[in-house]
Amino acid sequence: MNNGAVISLRNLSRSFEQGGETIEVLRGVDLDVMPGEIVALLGQSGSGKSTLLQAVGLLEGGFGGSITMAGTDASTADAAERTTLRRDNLGFVYQFHHLLPDFTAIENVIIPQMLVGKTRAEAAVRAEELLGALGLGHRLTHRPSQLSGGEQQRVAVARALANSPKLVLADEPTGNLDEKTSDRVFDEFIALVRTQGSAALVATHNERLASRMDRVVRLAEGKLV
């Protein structure tokens, strides 16, 4: 199926076996995210938001239904093909930044670009551009431990966008920051995603942040409503 969507989910399902009991977390999720579209994924704690993002992130198996990424059927892809699909299409931002602690801010944004074959010089130009746009032009050579929480999360945003992904997956990207910082970093994140022309699927509990996106979908009882 190729309907032009960056990601198409059809009848996506996932259940977990726990202590002899089956928990059906996703029970037939259908979703299309179009190029450049920024979609908020809302739902109560435990509703399956992270599970849905894991499916789209192609890091884990065990899902039923189909996942089509930029026109390619990812549900039947083998591990090597999934790695290629991730590399060519996806950027990730998590609640906790997962930056490399021994590398500086700019190196954290350079490294993923070198992994896809850019020269260090090319990657450095792009890293400086992104970090500058996020107000971190004066923090390029700080290591993560020398940055504030908001600054660390901005570096994580720059890293996610470094390879111009078609789709950014974000799981509570500012969830560990205080409200004021969270709002600010979140606005910068959304603005930068828009400028870069990427699509995004952003899981959050936060209705206020969700209202700043193009579309809101809600997970309840394993389905999108």
Ligand SMILES: Nc1ncnc2c1ncn2[C@@H]1O[C@H](COP(=O)(O)OP(=O)(O)OP(=O)(O)O)[C@@H](O)[C@H]1O
């Ligand atoms: N590996 C696992 N084994 C068993 N149950 C799991 C596993 N992973 C997730 N679950 C269950 O699936 C449900 C959905 O979890 P998930 O993390 O996707 O929810 P969420 O909406 O992201 O929640 P939160 O907003 O609290 O992060 C939860 O009830 C959780 O306990």
